[in-house]
Amino acid sequence: MKNKKYKILVLSDLIKSMDSTLKSTISLSNIINADIELFYVKKPTDIIKKENQLTAFRTINQEHVQTKRKLDNLVKSVYQNYGVNIKCTFAFGNIKNQIEAQINKLKPDIIVLGKRKPKAISFLGNNITNFVLSKHEGMVLIASGKNTFEPNDDLSLGILNPNEELVNLDFTETLIKHTKKPLKSFRIIKNSSNLKEVNQDSTLPKTVEYVFEENGHTLKNLSNYVSKNNINLLWLAGDDSAQNMSSSIKTSLKDIINNLDVSLLLTRGQKLKIQQNT
Known part of the structure; x- marks a missing residue:
């Protein structure tokens, strides 16, 4: 089992605390020898504000380009800072359906969620933690935004x-x-x-x-x-x-x-x- 390559799936909403979430994820992946994939999903209703079909199509295309750019920059930044390659994917659609599909596709050993304040509203709100726990047979890491563990340092x-x-x-x-x-x-x-x-x-x-x-x-x-x-x-x-x-x-x-x-x-x-x- 020591030579097994584990898989970690990070569910992200691309907010500022993502830096600390990734830092803890990278630290864990270094210890247990794991590949990291980050997945981002957004509801179409959060993208499309108008009912006009042509406008909606253009808006989705723009959001697609912007999201890809953000993820490409994130991958570049992680590699520059930690020398770690991560894979990033994203989707627009029903959040829970897309997450379940990604879990079934990747079959990760560990899923990482960023910890939120009790009343915070975000992509990872709306009972996503409970949903992930009900669908995922492996482990779940709920990463704190403040108390991170550093890559290449021993854990406490x-x-x-x-x-x-x-x-x-x-x-x-x-x-x-x-x-x-x-x-x-x-x-x-x-x-x-x-x-x-x-x-x-x-x-x-x-x-x-x-x-x-x-x-x-x-x-x-x-x-x-x-x-x-x-x-x-x-x-x-x-x-x-x-x-x-x-x-x-x-x-x-x-x-x-x-x-x-x-x-x-x-x-x-x-x-x-x-x-x-x-």
């Missing part, structure tokens, strides 16, 4: 609720190898009486573990410790399959995305909820 990796599934993933060993030591682990438990049941996974290298009791301040406390430890990639472990889901504590993925200012790596099967340790 944290793992939320590490489990056996995560340890056995293809490139876990490679990621950990490129992580500053010691590795940081974060767990959420139902109450302090469960603390004695929490054991560090013996398959992980030397790890500093932080355990949080579930309450109204859990995410705030977790965010503070992630920040104090300078974590720039938080790996969310967990399986949402019916046989493994607990009826006890479940934290909304949306809340985690909105409250933690860090890039998030979601494992296979990760959807709207993540299981917490009880």
Whole structure:
């Protein structure tokens, strides 16, 4: 598996934060040996403002030329700055349909989405994150616009609720190898009486573990410790399959995305909820 060439698909809206999203993507691709393809899609209704058929045709042609120019400049800039070639494609049409078609065509191992502010409206708004998680069987990286990880630098990796599934993933060993030591682990438990049941996974290298009791301040406390430890990639472990889901504590993925200012790596099967340790 060490020689496998992975595929990363970046879903882009070509806004300013794209620079930081690509920087984190390039960093990850360097570590796991992956090719990068960037895909941009725009709704025709965002392009065509008038009903006149001739005007609409001209407008679409102009938008096509302008978009291609933007992507060509982006490819050139990435190569000049990082020596990395990325492939860029784009389409005009229904956003979700085009994204699903691109996922089916490329079959990426990882899809990258830029993190948005909770109330931000953009191409990647409109529940695109949940849509991608429902259609994609691989991993999803939600890249923070502020706390990026730099190409050719070791990661500062944290793992939320590490489990056996995560340890056995293809490139876990490679990621950990490129992580500053010691590795940081974060767990959420139902109450302090469960603390004695929490054991560090013996398959992980030397790890500093932080355990949080579930309450109204859990995410705030977790965010503070992630920040104090300078974590720039938080790996969310967990399986949402019916046989493994607990009826006890479940934290909304949306809340985690909105409250933690860090890039998030979601494992296979990760959807709207993540299981917490009880």
